[in-house]
Amino acid sequence: MALAGRVAVVTGGSCEIGRGIAMALGGQRASVVIAYRSNKVSAQNVLRQLQTEGAECFAVEAGLTITSRVNPSNLDEKELAVTEARRIRDARYPIGRPPTIDGVAAAVEFFDSEDAEFIAGQVLNVSGGWLI
Numbered sequence: 001m002a003l004a005g006r007v008a009v010v011t012g013g014s015c016e017i018g019r020g021i022a023m024a025l026g027g028q029r030a031s032v033v034i035a036y037r038s039n040k041v042s043a044q045n046v047l048r049q050l051q052t053e054g055a056e057c058f059a060v061e062a063g064l065t066i067t068s069r070v071n072p073s074n075l076d077e078k079e080l081a082v083t084e085a086r087r088i089r090d091a092r093y094p095i096g097r098p099p100t101i102d103g104v105a106a107a108v109e110f111f112d113s114e115d116a117e118f119i120a121g122q123v124l125n126v127s128g129g130w131l132i
Contacts, residue, residue, distance in 0.1 A: 017105075
């Protein structure tokens with residue numbers, strides 16, 4: 001699902017979920033705009049990570065945030081890799097394991113791809129079945 005030639009504006013791209021989404025989209029060769037409200041240092045760190053991966057990117061300070069069509073579940077403070085999360089049992093989620101930033105980023109990657117070109121005006125709950 002290469003996203004070359006597409007531009008993604010990631011609000012809150014300087015921390016947690018936004019950072020994970022920015023890294024995933026940059027990894028798929030989308031041009032990434034990191035929109036941040038106040039944490040310039042964190043935004044610059046994400047930019048450096050993206051540039052190390054060869055992504056075209058820049059950051060903008062934005063006093064306004066725009067909500068995307070993806071609705072993630074609450075993530076625990078500890079960032080988990082998918083492989084680590086799969087080893088943990090968590091009865092709060094019907095899927096049986098805790099959520100990950102990578103799981104949310106994968107949903108955003110799909111919505112940004114041409115495979116989803118006919119999907120519009122939808123909200124995807126990325127919650128492991130918690131919001132059914």
